Amino acid sequence: MSFVQGFFRNMVGGLVRPCESVIKNWSLYSMLVKRDLVNRTSGTILGKVWPLVQPALQILGYWFIFGVIFSVRAESRGPNFLEYLLIGMLPWLCVAEVLNRSATMFREFAPLYRRNPFPLELLPLLVMTIPCLVYGSAYFVLNLFLGGVDKALLSLVVLPLFMIWLIPLSLLFPVLGLFVKDFAQAIPFLLMITLFLTPILYFPSMLPDGLRQFIWINPFSDLMALVHGLLQDSEYTWMNAVRPFLIWLFLLGPCWLVYKRSIPHIREVL
């Protein structure tokens, strides 16, 4: 098989195989999703309110620092800072949780597959599903409040699209997290840096002119531009969609190949 054929074959595999696994093992998948949702709130005083309260408290903290302390001001014709922060921050919190958990995924679920023929292709989508459900419901409510029914309905596609874009990373991070011990340690730091390099806590226009052109190296900047464009009618260009898509296409095959190759090693390591 030529390199190009292999590349495209793995690219398709990276998208299809995890989805196939979910369909084939739907009963197992739904059981684990349900259990994870229950685990998050069982034994707590606020119970089912936590999925809404937790992101709200995090956003409140960032708003206090950037909106109140640093007094980040709204653009003249754009949304106010709090709305801008809310629209960008919730998807980011979801992304951060997926990536954080992906890095420790193999260890977390080890009791299930260590001595059992468990479908390991199921795990990346499982890890993505729960944050998507938790933050997705909060995001819907937020957009209903800020932009009405139309924007709320549009917001329903935002997190699933983010999750699709995250598939390559959610295949790669578990492998790195298991086999490179430093990786799991470095993840919180890397996520924090990425957050600061992405225009979520500030408007892109606030960056110095010399820096502004470099923010597009970070694909999350493009994704955030699309999110704000979709939900807040901010300006965006078709390049904001093309760049992340090309990166996604480029990463999907190799990341699936790495995930596939790691499977025989996982039980040996654990």
Add this chain to the structure above:
Amino acid sequence: MGEVALSMQSVSKYYKYYEKEMDRIKEIISGKPRFQKISALEDINLEVKPGEVLGVIGQNGAGKSTLLKVLSGTILPSSGEVSAHGRIAALLELGASFHPDMTGKENVFLSGAIKGMSKNEIENIYGEIVAFAEIGEFIDRPVKTYSSGMFVRLAFSIATHIDPEVLIIDEALSVGDGAFSRKSFDRIMDFKEAGKTILFCSHSMYQVEVLCDRVIWLENGRIRKEGAPVDVISEYSELVRMAAPRNESLGSVAQEESGETEVVISEAGAIPRILEVLVKVDGQTSEVHKIISEKSDLEVTVLFDPGNGVPLASVAIAISGGDGRILSSVGSAHDKIELFINEQGQGVAKILFPALPLLRGNYYLDVALLCEKGIHLYEAARQVAEIFVEQEGSERGVVKLPHQWLS
């Protein structure tokens, strides 16, 4: 099910050793091997027919557990083809597949789902699983709060209730303690009687010989011999004995090298247990049992608590030498002798060895209490009595065989 329940074609499995931890991830990313092979299985070809009970024997490190893990799908072979027809249940390391934060009930459904069962299918057997496991209200508590006994009982119950076509058992024919041990043993016997395919790996040659239709002997990851249990086991046992003389004691009777030592009695009276062993020489009891070879009669009486709710146990008695090697053994189940219960409600086994033909030396008596089929061990009492044999002649050896000079 077709002609073959399980098959392995040219299956090899090696574990990978990396000098540096980073070499593994470098290999995963680049695809270039950076490991040293530690071979566990080499070029295994095997077919197991539906309803067959296949024994797997071999010394530690021979590859038995790896073979069972590959067959059960827990680990992938490095090369070759493995195929299985029908659902497989493996009793490898019991309970290891539970999610510790989930309740027992959730783990029942989870285990079923992993085996590809629908929710309805699991619901249909849920009641039986819980009843068999005997963990009561704990079924609704997270399994991390379970005792090790509860853990094992639930795992065993799940594995044997999902109606597998193939049952893979590594070492333990029974799990848990006390009455559950017997119950789990019966459950596996039911599988055999129902014509299910069973793969049984054990160090207990006695159990392998009694249970299996065919035996494979693994050595250094390869099949050294395959065939009828009696042929394979006799050759294997001889090799083991020559390689490493060891203290067999009662082992050959019931639990050779099985890792299952004497049974822990958790519920007094629930399962049979040995109460007393009486030894008489020529009808006399004494503190020192002196025997004259070929003249003295040796009588052994075993009194035992017959337990509750189980068929009357059988008794096995072995005579071993000072080096621990069993010289001879007898069993009431093998001899098809039905024991009886005396007026005190005690089980009684009484045996006479007339004109004991042992030659000069010190010998020991071991006693085992087993199930009515003589397979499942309830309790073993080792070296319950020492006998001193004297002889009038000058013959050498351990036993004087019946003989007749023809000229």
